[in-house]
Amino acid sequence: MKLSGARMLLECLKREGVDTIFGLPGGAVLPIYDALYDFEGLRHILVRQEAAAGHAAEGYARSTGKVGVCLVTSGPAATNLVTALQDALMDSIPIVAFTGQVPTHLIGNDAFQEADNVGITRSCTKHNFLVKDGKDIGPIVREAFHIASTGRPGPVHVDLPKDILVKEAELVWPESVHMRSYNPNYDGHPGQIKRAARLLLRARKPVLYVGGGVISADASAELLELAELTQIPVTTTLMGLGAFPSEHPLSLEMLGMHGTYYANMAVHHSDVLVAVGARFDDRVTGRVDAFAPHAEIVHIDIDPSSISKNLKVHVPIVGDCRRVLRALVEAVREELKTEVPAPVRDARRQWQTQVAEWKEKFPLRYDWDDDVIKPQYVIQELSNLTRGEALVVTGVGQHQMWAAQYYKFKHPRAWFTSGGLGTMGYGLPAAMGVQAAHPGRLVVNIDGDGSFQMNSQEMATCFSENLPVKTIIINNSGHGMVRQWQRIIYNERYFAIDLPGVPDWVRLAEAYGCVGLRVSKPSEVVPALEKMLSTPAPVILDVCVDKDECVFPMVPAGGANTDMILELPNKAAKDKAAKSQTGF
Amino acid sequence: MNNGSEPRKHTIAVQVENKFGVLSRVAGLFSARGYNIESLSVGETLDPSVSRMTLVVRGDEFVIEQVMKQLHKLIDVIKVTDLTDDGHVDRELVLVRVNAEPQHREEILRMADIFRAKVVDVTQVSFVLEVTGDEGKIDAFLELLRPMGIQEVVRTGKVAISRGPKSRTRKAEPPRKARVSDDPRVVGFAD
Numbered sequence: 092m093k094l095s096g097a098r099m100l101l102e103c104l105k106r107e108g109v110d111t112i113f114g115l116p117g118g119a120v121l122p123i124y125d126a127l128y129d130f131e132g133l134r135h136i137l138v139r140q141e142a143a144a145g146h147a148a149e150g151y152a153r154s155t156g157k158v159g160v161c162l163v164t165s166g167p168a169a170t171n172l173v174t175a176l177q178d179a180l181m182d183s184i185p186i187v188a189f190t191g192q193v194p195t196h197l198i199g200n201d202a203f204q205e206a207d208n209v210g211i212t213r214s215c216t217k218h219n220f221l222v223k224d225g226k227d228i229g230p231i232v233r234e235a236f237h238i239a240s241t242g243r244p245g246p247v248h249v250d251l252p253k254d255i256l257v258k259e260a261e262l263v264w265p266e267s268v269h270m271r272s273y274n275p276n277y278d279g280h281p282g283q284i285k286r287a288a289r290l291l292l293r294a295r296k297p298v299l300y301v302g303g304g305v306i307s308a309d310a311s312a313e314l315l316e317l318a319e320l321t322q323i324p325v326t327t328t329l330m331g332l333g334a335f336p337s338e339h340p341l342s343l344e345m346l347g348m349h350g351t352y353y354a355n356m357a358v359h360h361s362d363v364l365v366a367v368g369a370r371f372d373d374r375v376t377g378r379v380d381a382f383a384p385h386a387e388i389v390h391i392d393i394d395p396s397s398i399s400k401n402l403k404v405h406v407p408i409v410g411d412c413r414r415v416l417r418a419l420v421e422a423v424r425e426e427l428k429t430e431v432p433a434p435v436r437d438a439r440r441q442w443q444t445q446v447a448e449w450k451e452k453f454p455l456r457y458d459w460d461d462d463v464i465k466p467q468y469v470i471q472e473l474s475n476l477t478r479g480e481a482l483v484v485t486g487v488g489q490h491q492m493w494a495a496q497y498y499k500f501k502h503p504r505a506w507f508t509s510g511g512l513g514t515m516g517y518g519l520p521a522a523m524g525v526q527a528a529h530p531g532r533l534v535v536n537i538d539g540d541g542s543f544q545m546n547s548q549e550m551a552t553c554f555s556e557n558l559p560v561k562t563i564i565i566n567n568s569g570h571g572m573v574r575q576w577q578r579i580i581y582n583e584r585y586f587a588i589d590l591p592g593v594p595d596w597v598r599l600a601e602a603y604g605c606v607g608l609r610v611s612k613p614s615e616v617v618p619a620l621e622k623m624l625s626t627p628a629p630v631i632l633d634v635c636v637d638k639d640e641c642v643f644p645m646v647p648a649g650g651a652n653t654d655m656i657l658e659l660p661n662k663a664a665k666d667k668a669a670k671s672q673t674g675f
Numbered sequence: 676m677n678n679g680s681e682p683r684k685h686t687i688a689v690q691v692e693n694k695f696g697v698l699s700r701v702a703g704l705f706s707a708r709g710y711n712i713e714s715l716s717v718g719e720t721l722d723p724s725v726s727r728m729t730l731v732v733r734g735d736e737f738v739i740e741q742v743m744k745q746l747h748k749l750i751d752v753i754k755v756t757d758l759t760d761d762g763h764v765d766r767e768l769v770l771v772r773v774n775a776e777p778q779h780r781e782e783i784l785r786m787a788d789i790f791r792a793k794v795v796d797v798t799q800v801s802f803v804l805e806v807t808g809d810e811g812k813i814d815a816f817l818e819l820l821r822p823m824g825i826q827e828v829v830r831t832g833k834v835a836i837s838r839g840p841k842s843r844t845r846k847a848e849p850p851r852k853a854r855v856s857d858d859p860r861v862v863g864f865a866d
Contacts, residue, residue: 213700214707218750221696238750272692272753396744399737 096225096256097122100189101130103232106264109160110134111151111527113144117164118204119191122256136527136556139548141168143520145175146546148186150524152179153507154482156309158239159186159524165193166204169250170211174514176246177215181511182330183307185244187235188216194254195223208250217245222252225260237268242275243394244307275393279410279418287365287389287406288422292431294363295438296445297323300346300375303330303510304368304392304412311335311503313416314367320423322439324446326354328369330510333500337479343446344455347375348646349492352453355644355652357446358383365389368412371401372511373648381651391415453657455496463637464613466490466565470497472617473535473563476624482525482534483507486518486542488572490565492642494537516545522560523552533624536562540590541570547599553629554604561623561630564596567638575641579660600631611635680736684713685759686835687743689728692751693719700749701728710734710742714767714832725753729765729834762838768807768831770795771817774824775802783823790816801826 141163148159169190193202235247326343346354364386376382389406479501485491509517522536600607610619644655713731796803
């Protein structure tokens with residue numbers, strides 16, 4: 092049976108198990124929207140700007156483990172989508188993005204709303220396709236979903252010329268996907284796993300350093316088992332939050348630039364560091380040659396190119412984190428049949444004491460103030476009120492770091508943030524995607540006033556698509572993170588950071604059909620949070636906080652993690668920070 | 676990261692799907708990651724669905740390892756082989772336009788003979804010579820022509836093949852099932 096390309100595309104999406112599409116129509120994709128008119132079984136969520144469609148697809152994908160799908164038109168729509176594609180690439184989020192394209196015979200003619208879509212997205216996707224024939228739609232959709240969801244997940248872009256969408260062709264639907272050029276390796280090398288197990292048990296100061304790969308691979312249970320079996324403390328990256336319960340006795344919480352003192356110290360002094368699904372990002376390592384300088388490094392990752400990219404790895408294991416961790420647990424059990432030597436056991440006991448001491452001496456802390464709201468307090472109270480069970484999304488900036496530090500995560504796939512790319516404006520649209528995938532769950536977007544403004548138009552989508560996302564704006568009337576850097580590193584030469592007073596978020600929320608709330612006193616925070624949580628509609632809670640508050644600990648860019656600053660610096664510390672600052 | 680090894684030239688063979696856009700994926704990778712590419716040549720192989728690129732890249736062992744991994748990560752790349760340290764033959768074809776004044780014509784032809792170069796175009800005052808060879812031979816030949824006045828040099832970039840009876844770049848395993856996009860099965864809408 093012959094189908095129009097547009098109808099065929101929808102049929103293929105249904106066969107791939109897609110239930111939700113985030114999109115925005117336009118000329119080149121009108122045939123698809125015409126086909127959607129009477130197509131059953133696909134929910135289309137109309138966003139207000141194309142980047143939001145991409146971020147929503149990311150939120151959907153990260154929260155479900157399925158592939159997120161977005162659909163936008165040609166030209167400016169495709170270029171708007173680019174940020175979301177790069178975001179998904181850096182955070183390894185599986186999405187498939189469909190863009191319209193001018194009809195085949197006009198490609199290259201500088202036609203209306205034409206852009207070289209595949210040329211533009213080549214470097215910000217895992218792979219991309221230009222469909223040149225209707226009968227290729229099925230096989231390309233099949234390959235696109237396969238590539239997006241397997242190996243190291245990532246975004247795939249499919250460009251669809253309008254004439255292909257109109258013309259009829261036979262639907263070709265391959266039962267399975269075989270690609271001679273793409274065969275990810277899932278099982279780790281048994282010999283390497285054995286080596287890693289021995290190394291772990293011989294280690295005197297071991298640390299597990301865990302990233303978003305553990306969440307992508309659904310390997311949290313295996314990680315918990317390994318950590319408890321070996322009693323090795325666990326630190327997670329920003330993307331790895333939730334992979335290990337924050338309040339577990341073995342948890343060191345987050346490491347890196349704004350990581351905890353104890354996580355950074357433990358990693359620095361470790362003699363064996365096991366990286367699982369993490370990629371030694373510069374925000375984690377600080378100065379590379381000073382990162383874990385005494386450690387033998389085991390690196391488990393699905394992506395061979397992540398291994399030995401930034402740092403020399405002693406025991407590389409390429410494979411799926413879940414399968415490798417499971418095998419590693421088995422290997423450790425096998426090794427445990429022979430007794431661990433007494434000196435090692437003693438050293439391990441000392442290590443635990445040392446880590447506990449760091450945790451006790453230098454916990455995350457901030458100064459309480461009776462009159463001004465401290466942003467950390469808002470997040471602590473949110474964490475308490477929701478018992479760590481909310482699905483938490485953030486924008487990018489100080490609020491993101493405070494959310495990472497003070498929200499106590501219990502589960503994987505409950506934390507959504509733009510880690511690699513640091514995309515301001517990610518929060519609200521991503522939260523819409525999470526909410527669309529989990530209609531009954533509480534989704535809280537912790538955002539900043541600067542970051543929220545970059546996609547605040549999506550309040551309209553929340554209202555009209557019935558997505559009751561709760562947004563907390565940590566409002567410090569400015570670009571707080573930039574302010575913090577200008578304060579500590581650029582001698583308080585503040586410039587281009589003030590966002591004073593406008594818009595009035597309560598009135599703007601109301602204008603968009605959402606509920607607006609505002610607090611400015613510490614005593615009002617808990618009642619306002621309770622009111623927000625009990626409101627069934629989308630809510631914007633504007634929390635006016637202390638604009639001078641900084642995120643600590645802080646490792647100045649280019650500094651070693653042991654150079655971290657724990658509080659507002661005096662002159663000497665400021666000089667040190669300025670010195671280790673190496674250009675970004 | 677530095678592992679102490681010195682940067683040097685590597686000859687890398689890359690087999691890729693013969694599809695549009697593949698060359699720009701490879702070229703884009705090099706520019707995006709800041710690797711130095713010295714030459715690149717592409718052509719079809721015995722299997723017309725596969726193209727083979729020969730890349731010459733300069734870097735230390737760490738850089739080359741990343742180059743190989745990043746190339747392999749591209750979805751359309753089938754196989755990546757570093758030919759540098761195993762026996763291989765590499766050749767480049769060069770066309771060179773050189774001044775040929777009467778007093779130099781004999782000498783140029785003699786040198787062309789020694790280097791087994793061919794004269795492919797002649798005028799009153801110039802020759803165009805065609806020469807193939809490895810880097811050392813080409814460099815030596817150009818060096819000898821330089822005093823006569825070289826007007827223009829056009830090089831193909833290196834192609835390379837491993838020595839011995841067996842291919843190192845061809846996949847040893849039996850041919851896989853056809854790609855999905857080549858799948859001839861046509862499935863109706865109704866099923």
